[in-house]
Structures are given as C-alpha cells and as structure tokens.
Amino acid sequence: MAKKTVKKPDNKKFAGILVAVGIIGVGVIGYAMTHGGPKVMIVDPATLAGAAEGHLMGKADAPVQVIEFGDFECPGCGNFANLTEPDVRSRLIAQGIVGFRYYDFPLPGHKNTWTAHLSASCAEEQGKFWEMHDRIYAGQDEWSDLTAGIKNPLAVFRRYANELGLDVKKWEDCVVTQRPAARLKGNQAEGVRRNVGSTPTLIIGNQQVNSVTYDDFKKLVDKALLEVTKAKADSAKKPAAGKKGA
Amino acid sequence: MTKRMFIAVLSLGGMFLASYLTLYKLGYIGELVCGTGACEVVQASRWSRLFGQPVALYGVGFYLAMFAVAVAGSVGTLAESKKISLLLAALSGWGVLFSGYLTYIEIWQLHQICRWCVGSACIVVVLFVLSCADLADYSRAS
Numbered sequence: 400m401a402k403k404t405v406k407k408p409d410n411k412k413f414a415g416i417l418v419a420v421g422i423i424g425v426g427v428i429g430y431a432m433t434h435g436g437p438k439v440m441i442v443d444p445a446t447l448a449g450a451a452e453g454h455l456m457g458k459a460d461a462p463v464q465v466i467e468f469g470d471f472e473c474p475g476c477g478n479f480a481n482l483t484e485p486d487v488r489s490r491l492i493a494q495g496i497v498g499f500r501y502y503d504f505p506l507p508g509h510k511n512t513w514t515a516h517l518s519a520s521c522a523e524e525q526g527k528f529w530e531m532h533d534r535i536y537a538g539q540d541e542w543s544d545l546t547a548g549i550k551n552p553l554a555v556f557r558r559y560a561n562e563l564g565l566d567v568k569k570w571e572d573c574v575v576t577q578r579p580a581a582r583l584k585g586n587q588a589e590g591v592r593r594n595v596g597s598t599p600t601l602i603i604g605n606q607q608v609n610s611v612t613y614d615d616f617k618k619l620v621d622k623a624l625l626e627v628t629k630a631k632a633d634s635a636k637k638p639a640a641g642k643k644g645a
Numbered sequence: 646m647t648k649r650m651f652i653a654v655l656s657l658g659g660m661f662l663a664s665y666l667t668l669y670k671l672g673y674i675g676e677l678v679c680g681t682g683a684c685e686v687v688q689a690s691r692w693s694r695l696f697g698q699p700v701a702l703y704g705v706g707f708y709l710a711m712f713a714v715a716v717a718g719s720v721g722t723l724a725e726s727k728k729i730s731l732l733l734a735a736l737s738g739w740g741v742l743f744s745g746y747l748t749y750i751e752i753w754q755l756h757q758i759c760r761w762c763v764g765s766a767c768i769v770v771v772l773f774v775l776s777c778a779d780l781a782d783y784s785r786a787s
Contacts (some may be wrong), residue, residue, distance in 0.1 A: 410720055413650045417716075420654055424661030431674050433664065542672060550675035557689055571689070 425604035432550070452582065453500030454519075454528050456488070460497035463623045464602055468504040470591040470598040472543050473640030479599045479610045480536035483593075486613040491620060501532065503586040504598055510544040511552040513583075517557040520579035521570050527563055534559045561572050647691035648779040649724075652733060652772055653715035656708045659768045663704030666761055670699035694748045700747065704765060707740055711772060730780040737773040744769045 453466065465487075469476040491497040503520070505512040521530030535556070540546050542555035548553065553574065560570045573579070579615050589601070604623025609630050611619070668674045670688055677684040687693065693700055696737055714736065718729030744766040 409646060413646060413653070413719060415648075416650075416654055417657060420657045420661075424664075426655065428661060428665055428668065431678075432668065537762065547672075549672040551669065551672045554670055554672045555686075558694075567689075567691075 430588060436465035439634045443478045449501065450582070451585045452501040453586060453589075454532070456502050456529060457498040458495055461492075461495055462627045463497050463620050464541045465497050465499045465604075465620070466502055466602040467499070468586075468593075468595045468598055468600040468602075469504045470504050470509060470512050471519070472509035472512035472539070472545055473506065474539070474546065475597075475610045476599040477536045477539040479571075479574055480533065483611070483613050483616060487616060490613075491617070496624065502584045502589055504590040504595060504600070505583065505587065506598060511542060511549060514556065514574070514584050515542070517577055518560070518570075520583060521573035522560065522565060523561065524573055524578075525565050525570065527565060530563050531559060531565075534563060544633060554574050582632065594603060647719060648775045648782065649715045649719045649729070649733070652737075652775050652779070653705060653712055653719060655768055655772055655775070656712035656715060656726075659765060659772075660705055660708035662761060662765055663701045663708055664703035664767070666765075667699050667705055670701055672708070677761070679760060683755075684759040684761060686757045687751060687755060687759035687762060688748075690755055691745070692754070707736070707743075711736055726782075727783040730776070730783045733776040734773070734780045737769065737776040740769040741773045 467476075467479075469480070487497065487499065494500050505516050519528055519531045519535060522528055535542070538555065538559065542549050542552040544550070544552075553571075556574070557567060557571065560567045585601045593600075593602070593607075597609060601608050601611065601616070602617070603619040604626060606619050606623065608615075608619065664672065665679075666688065669677050672694065677688065695703060709721070711733065714729060714732050717723050718726060718733070723729055747762060748766050751762060
C-alpha cells in the first residue's frame with residue numbers, strides 16, 4: 400500500500416495571513432490602550448463637602464498635631480510616605496508625641512488620584528485606611544497614570560484590597576458608589592481654605608512646610624513641642640499671678 | 646494551508662485576546678468592551694489570578710507555545726515531524742481541561758459569563774480538534 404503524504408504547505412500565503420493577523424491584533428490592542436482613556440469616575444458636582452476630619456493616626460490629644468495634605472498620585476507624597484513617614488510613625492507617633500492626620504487633597508491634574516482616595520477611604524470603612532494608604536503609595540509605580548500610564552487603577556486597587564484581606568465586594572461597592580465623596584471633598588476644601596497649593600503640604604503645629612526629611616520634620620516637631628510647653632507654663636503662671644493680684 | 650498553519654493563525658488570534666484581558670487586568674486598558682455579560686465581574690473575581698498572576702497571562706503563554714510549535718511544525722525540517730502533532734495535541738488537550746475548569750468557575754461559582762473567556766475557550770476547543778485531526782493525518786501518513 401502506498402504511503403499517504405502530508406499536503407505541502409503554502410508558506411507565502413501562511414506568512415501573509417500571520418502578518419495580517421499580527422497587524423490587526425497589535426492595532427486593536429494599541430487602540431484599546433491609547434484610546435480607551437481612564438475608567439471615568441463621575442464626581443457629582445452636587446455632592447456637598449462634608450466635615451474636614453482627615454484620617455487620624457496616633458492620639459488626637461498628642462502635644463504636637465501634624466496635618467498632611469496629600470495626593471495619592473503625587474510622587475513627592477509617595478516619597479514622603481515611603482521614606483520619611485515610617486520613622487515619623489515609629490519615633491514620634493508611637494511615642495505619643497505626635498498626632499498625625501492625613502487630609503485628602505486630590506489634585507485635578509492627576510487622573511487616577513480620585514479613585515485612589517476613594518479606595519483608601521473605603522478601606523477605612525473596614526478599619527484599614529492606613530494599610531491601604533501604605534499599599535497605594537508603595538505601589539504608586541504600578542497604578543499611576545503619571546508614571547505607569549495606567550488607565551484603570553481600580554483593577555490594581557482591587558488586588559490591594561484582596562491582599563489586605565478586605566471584604567472586596569463591600570469595598571468595591573463603596574468605591575463605585577463613591578460613598579466617601581463628601582468626606583474627601585471636605586478634606587480638600589480644608590486644604591483650599593488653608594491656601595495649600597502643592598502636595599505634600601505638612602502643617603506641624605503652626606508651621607506649614609512642603610515635603611521634608613525626617614531630621615527636618617523632627618526639628619519642626621521639637622520647635623512645636625517647645626512652644627506647647629512654653630504655652631502650658633505661661634497658662635499655669637497666669638492663674639497664679641491672678642491669685643496674687645487678688 | 647495545513648492544519649498546523651490554521652493552528653498557528655488561531656493561536657496568534659488567541660494570544661491577542663489573552664493579551665487584551667491581561668492588559669486590562671494589569672490596568673493598562675481602561676474598560677473591557679464586553680456588551681452583555683459580566684466581563685468585569687469575572688475579571689475581578691478571586692479566580693482571575695493564579696499564583697499571583699492574572700490567569701489571562703497564562704493564556705498568553707499557552708497561545709504563544711501553541712503558536713511557536715505550530716509555526717515550527719509548518720515550515721522547514723519539522724514539517725514532517727509527528728512529534729509536533731503529539732506536542733500540539735498534548736498542549737491543546739491541557740488547554741481544553743484548563744478552559745473547562747475556568748468555564749465551570751464562571752457558570753457554577755460566579756454565575757456570570759465573560760464573553761472573551763468563552764471566546765478563548767472556543768478557540769482552545771477548535772485548536773484541540775485541529776491538533777487531533779493533524780495527529781490523525783500524520784499517524785496515517787507514517
């Protein structure tokens with residue numbers, strides 16, 4: 400019996416089809432990446448600004464109160480959060496010297512920042528604001544439109560929520576419906592009221608500065624602490640002086 | 646066009662489909678064009694990652710492997726090799742099992758369907774059928 404032969408291939412036609420499929424595929428994916436735009440989050444202009452509460456770490460009655468106006472997509476804020484803040488937390492906040500409040504100050508030029516702020520605030524509903532805050536800043540390079548060209552940061556934040564052990568469905572429902580929008584706007588309005596023009600802006604006692612190193616931060620805290628101590632001593636003297644005069 | 650060539654072309658198409666889903670999952674694409682269905686729900690589920698990586702990324706790897714083997718088996722000295730047919734059948738068989746598992750998750754665990762995933766599963770089934778037919782051809786020829 401004669402051996403059956405396998406049909407000889409038409410290589411040129413084959414190559415032509417592969418090239419055509421390749422061009423179409425690259426074209427479609429390229430188009431989706433460049434024209435899809437960021438996954439839009441509509442911010443309802445009718446949402447009134449809520450109370451400016453910030454997000455507290457440490458004691459609300461610590462001798463020195465520090466406020467940070469931060470934007471999650473701002474690289475300077477990322478540097479502060481990743482490089483300076485760990486020392487601030489372990490050496491000053493944990494010791495009860497500083498009470499630290501993070502105020503959301505999403506800047507309009509940053510396309511993914513609103514989603515990031517919502518993601519962190521929604522994590523707070525489950526008691527994990529600071530964990531999400533840290534994760535978002537640590538991963539800035541993988542979700543930022545500025546540095547990574549990411550169009551749908553929610554996909555990345557969803558992974559973070561999962562990693563942090565959040566109830567992802569509940570968290571996502573909060574993000575998508577923008578439950579904390581009023582609070583974010585309240586925090587933002589507080590920054591506008593204080594004439595904050597860039598991020599990160601830190602207010603240490605009554606001193607307003609931009610991003611600082613830990614050493615400079617500590618110097619400003621020491622100065623604020625000195626003023627607090629002096630003010631306490633003064634107020635202690637006043638009643639005593641008043642009694643003398645009476 | 647031989648069956649292996651069809652396999653190569655289909656694998657290339659599948660690779661783009663899986664790349665699209667991977668890029669979405671990694672955040673490089675804003676929204677999935679889904680129409681009816683629940684692509685985002687499926688893509689957001691805990692089954693959408695395996696060993697920390699998007700499942701679709703494994704799909705890219707699978708299609709890439711199928712494409713490379715099919716191209717190698719379509720031109721040059723390997724065009725007459727039966728081992729290529731065996732490899733294609735084994736790879737696509739594995740693909741069918743994995744796609745079946747993912748489809749089971751969609752239907753029975755998530756109760757949602759992502760049409761891109763269904764599309765990919767269909768491609769894998771066609772690849773398997775073509776690979777088996779190719780293997781039969783080469784078995785008869787030898």
